[in-house]
Amino acid sequence: MSTNSRTADHPIDKQFLERWSPRAYSGEEIPETTLKSLLEAARWAPSSYNAQPWRFIYARRNTAHWDQFLGFLNEFNQSWAKNASAIVIAISKTTALPPGASTEVPWPTHSFDAGAAWGYLALQASASGWPAHGMAGIHKDKIRSELGLPDNYAVEAAIAIGKQGDKSLLSEQMQERESPSPRKPLAEIASEGKFIP
Numbered sequence: 001m002s003t004n005s006r007t008a009d010h011p012i013d014k015q016f017l018e019r020w021s022p023r024a025y026s027g028e029e030i031p032e033t034t035l036k037s038l039l040e041a042a043r044w045a046p047s048s049y050n051a052q053p054w055r056f057i058y059a060r061r062n063t064a065h066w067d068q069f070l071g072f073l074n075e076f077n078q079s080w081a082k083n084a085s086a087i088v089i090a091i092s093k094t095t096a097l098p099p100g101a102s103t104e105v106p107w108p109t110h111s112f113d114a115g116a117a118w119g120y121l122a123l124q125a126s127a128s129g130w131p132a133h134g135m136a137g138i139h140k141d142k143i144r145s146e147l148g149l150p151d152n153y154a155v156e157a158a159i160a161i162g163k164q165g166d167k168s169l170l171s172e173q174m175q176e177r178e179s180p181s182p183r184k185p186l187a188e189i190a191s192e193g194k195f196i197p
Contacts (some may be wrong), residue, residue, distance in 0.1 A: 004180050019126035020180035021133035023080040024169050025162035029061055030085035030130060038132070038161065039088075041124030047113035051096040054117040057147060058088040068146065073158055074137040080170055085130065085162035089143055090118055095152045104152075114156050125161055133160045 006017045039056055047053065059065035061084065069087040070078055081087060092114035096107040118134060125132035140155040149155070167178040 006180050006182065009186050015123055015127060017180075019123055020131070021122075022131050022164050022178060023133060023174055024165040024167040024178055025080070025083040025085065025160065026165035027061070027083045028085055028163045030161065030163075032060065034128065034130060035060065035086050035161065037128065038121050038125050038130065042117040042121035045113070045117035045120045047116065048107070048109040049096070049099060051093075051107060051110075051113065053093040053096060053107060053110040054114040055091045055093065055153070056088050056117075056121075057091070058086055060086045069158075072138055072143050072146075073135060074139065077135050077137045077158070077160075080174060081133075081135070081158075081160040083162065083165060083169060084133075084160035086160070088121075088159040088161065089138075089147070090114055090134075090156040090159060091149060091153050092156055093152060094154050110154065111156060118157070118159065121159070129163065130161050131164055134158070135160065 004017065004020075008017060035058065039058075042054065042056065043052075045054070059069035066087075069089070070082060072087070072089065073081055092110040094107055094110050095104040096110075097104050122132045122134070135158045138155070138158045143149070143155050144153075167175045170178060
């Protein structure tokens with residue numbers, strides 16, 4: 001099965017091949033209702049004991065918090081995300097209340113579960129025509145301080161969302177990378193019964 005330049009080794013829904021992370025955005029404003037639809041998809045992700053540790057804090061372009069959220073990104077990511085329509089900060093609660101307990105305990109799957117929520121958001125964004133791009137190049141301490149995050153919340157990543165724009169808006173180096181990326185063969189990432197490095 002193939003779509004674009006990507007080919008799957010085994011049958012899968014085409015949404016998994018069509019979703020990718022562009023950097024060229026048009027600068028179009030995203031309606032808040034559209035953004036909330038993407039966040040709604042993330043809300044339905046699976047989580048351990050249904051703890052739902054993910055949290056999303058966002059700013060839409062041309063709103064009061066836009067410049068602050070753009071400033072949460074490192075210089076490289078700011079250079080292209082400045083044309084996005086929204087910047088979302090993904091955080092996760094590192095503690096939870098187990099069933100039957102009266103005190104919260106450290107929650108070992110908080111990042112894993114938040115990653116599932118990001119995946120749901122990314123698929124919905126792609127399907128909606130507002131592709132998303134996750135970023136690790138962020139200023140976590142600045143985010144924690146300026147957003148007043150409690151100690152039991154971890155800053156996971158930032159997400160740029162927007163309508164795909166012309167790649168000529170990007171630097172020459174980034175233009176060369178502005179296409180769906182390949183994946184390792186399944187045999188490199190999955191094995192039955194034993195670990196294969």
